[in-house]
Amino acid sequence: MSKFEFPLSIGSRPVWGTLEPRVGQAHLFVADAQGAEAILDVATPELMAGAHIIYITRGTDYADKLRALNPSQFYEGPSYGAALSRIKRALSDAKMGLQVYISGTESLMGQMTNEATQAGVPFESIQTEHRGSTARRMQCVHCKGFTEDVETDPFVCSHCGLNLFVRDHYSRRLAAYQGVCVDAEDPGNVPAQKGIYE
Amino acid sequence: MTIQFNDETFRDDYSFHNSEWAIKRFPFPFHEDSYMYAMNAEQHRGGPEGSVYENRFDVDEHYVSEMQDRAKVLADDPLRCQSLPHMTLAGWDLLELIMVSKSEDYPDLFELHRDGDQWRWVNKPLGIDDTFTFLDESTLPYGPMEYITRQSQGDFALLDQRENNLWMDAGMITTQADWSLDFDIGMNFFEWHAPVPMANEMGIFKRALKFLLNIPQGSPGRRLNWTMTVNPLLDTSPENYHKWGIQKTTLTPDNIGAKQHLRVELQTFYRLPRSNALAFPIRCYLCSFQDLMTMPKWGRRLHRVVRDLPEELATYKGFIDNRPMMIDYLSKFDDGLPTSPGIFPEPETEPPLKT
Numbered sequence: 001m002s003k004f005e006f007p008l009s010i011g012s013r014p015v016w017g018t019l020e021p022r023v024g025q026a027h028l029f030v031a032d033a034q035g036a037e038a039i040l041d042v043a044t045p046e047l048m049a050g051a052h053i054i055y056i057t058r059g060t061d062y063a064d065k066l067r068a069l070n071p072s073q074f075y076e077g078p079s080y081g082a083a084l085s086r087i088k089r090a091l092s093d094a095k096m097g098l099q100v101y102i103s104g105t106e107s108l109m110g111q112m113t114n115e116a117t118q119a120g121v122p123f124e125s126i127q128t129e130h131r132g133s134t135a136r137r138m139q140c141v142h143c144k145g146f147t148e149d150v151e152t153d154p155f156v157c158s159h160c161g162l163n164l165f166v167r168d169h170y171s172r173r174l175a176a177y178q179g180v181c182v183d184a185e186d187p188g189n190v191p192a193q194k195g196i197y198e
Numbered sequence: 199m200t201i202q203f204n205d206e207t208f209r210d211d212y213s214f215h216n217s218e219w220a221i222k223r224f225p226f227p228f229h230e231d232s233y234m235y236a237m238n239a240e241q242h243r244g245g246p247e248g249s250v251y252e253n254r255f256d257v258d259e260h261y262v263s264e265m266q267d268r269a270k271v272l273a274d275d276p277l278r279c280q281s282l283p284h285m286t287l288a289g290w291d292l293l294e295l296i297m298v299s300k301s302e303d304y305p306d307l308f309e310l311h312r313d314g315d316q317w318r319w320v321n322k323p324l325g326i327d328d329t330f331t332f333l334d335e336s337t338l339p340y341g342p343m344e345y346i347t348r349q350s351q352g353d354f355a356l357l358d359q360r361e362n363n364l365w366m367d368a369g370m371i372t373t374q375a376d377w378s379l380d381f382d383i384g385m386n387f388f389e390w391h392a393p394v395p396m397a398n399e400m401g402i403f404k405r406a407l408k409f410l411l412n413i414p415q416g417s418p419g420r421r422l423n424w425t426m427t428v429n430p431l432l433d434t435s436p437e438n439y440h441k442w443g444i445q446k447t448t449l450t451p452d453n454i455g456a457k458q459h460l461r462v463e464l465q466t467f468y469r470l471p472r473s474n475a476l477a478f479p480i481r482c483y484l485c486s487f488q489d490l491m492t493m494p495k496w497g498r499r500l501h502r503v504v505r506d507l508p509e510e511l512a513t514y515k516g517f518i519d520n521r522p523m524m525i526d527y528l529s530k531f532d533d534g535l536p537t538s539p540g541i542f543p544e545p546e547t548e549p550p551l552k553t
Contacts, residue, residue, distance in 0.1 A: 012385065012392035141378055141436045144277075162440055169393050173384040180436055184443030185519075 004134050009168045016130040021047050022099040029053045030112050034132030035104025036062030043069045056083050091119035103129040107137035110175030139176040152193040154182045163190045203262040214430035216489055224485045225250045226541045227422040227462050231502040235397045237406045242420035242466050254299040262323050264351050271372040271433050277380045279344050281368035288356045289343030291470035292477050296346050352481030366390050373432040373482040375425045395510045415469045423463040426517040430484045454527045455488035493543035494551050497531030
């Protein structure tokens, strides 16, 4: 599957990379949905001998292919929320030199990068690669609620119901883009929804 | 001089007003008849007597009411004041800087008595008389940054300096020109400025960062920035934009002179001694169009600036829809005469309008 080329954007928008095998004893892979393809592309028997794969299926069927790579540990879960305690445990068990590979949606990469850095993994030991959905994790600047998997602009805040404009302004701390009321100056005049990258 | 503090509001009935004294000392941000982004920073070492540049932290007739407004904003949304855990020392640095400066610059209003680490702070306008142990948070009712910035006009950002960058790691932000501390906290200089159009392409931020990284102790800097606000609303936050945005549509040709305000930020930059962080006070001044027009030079100039401003900037500053009405109003105060260089109004030498 070809990778999505994100258009040039403003300086707070994150830039994602391409996974590369790194030298080390321990490798933690965290992927969601099509993010599995990035693991399949980078996997080697040597890498897998020290690999712990945490895979979030989100309704896809890559789990068997990943299991066939023979990682030393494998976990399959339905959602990021479900996998989070497993992720935290893997990070707290980690030793110096752990390499972290995150692939899939921006929401996963943003949140997982925070988990890893908060656990003390140096930024240089974390790699990311975008695969699959280009939907965004958005924070409503008004009610502060997060809405996952936002594909259209504008969209309705899943918490407070305001019509929100999708900004490119991104907070790494929150792992989210900012949503701002689109019809504050003309209530009810909400532009027609379109895809974020249309 | 003794300051008469106004009893006024920055919300609801908007009883905010500027005295003649306050109008004359308003920091008009345009030194010529046009505007484009520039760093335009200079040393913050005083200025003309009575001007907002004279003292390190300007205190004016709005002080008490602004502090009451801040307390209301914080009661509604405590997230407007945040400090990441490593920024407490910078908060103490800021507290010391403000207490020392204000007690020296306004001895009739503020007193600081220091006996080792036992400090007594007297703030007469706000009726505060507290004794605490310097560097011991448990002896203050708030963290040091929050404590002192609840008593100081203007927003305050504390910027940590590392990796050749500045990081927005603490702040008291309640009088902001539409940006969110809660969203931007933890960002570096380029990230938090990312939404600003044009300036990045012009290389402004690279040069500005270089300037700021090199500010030494004892040599603060300053610059002016500006935007437009309908009604004298201090808290133009993104958090509440869905509530105040509608006010922009209430302008009419009859009320624009009173309702439309030029909003100016006096930004200053101080290197802090213990933390090596940068204190970034952002002091907001508001002045209605009709009050600005009492200075003939400002009347002539504001018309020319607003009329000729690039569309991207008028959009970013949020007044593109109201610009035609502003130009209609302002054009009546522009008789085409040349203006003298510099920001000061010079009412004694600038010719009155031919009306």
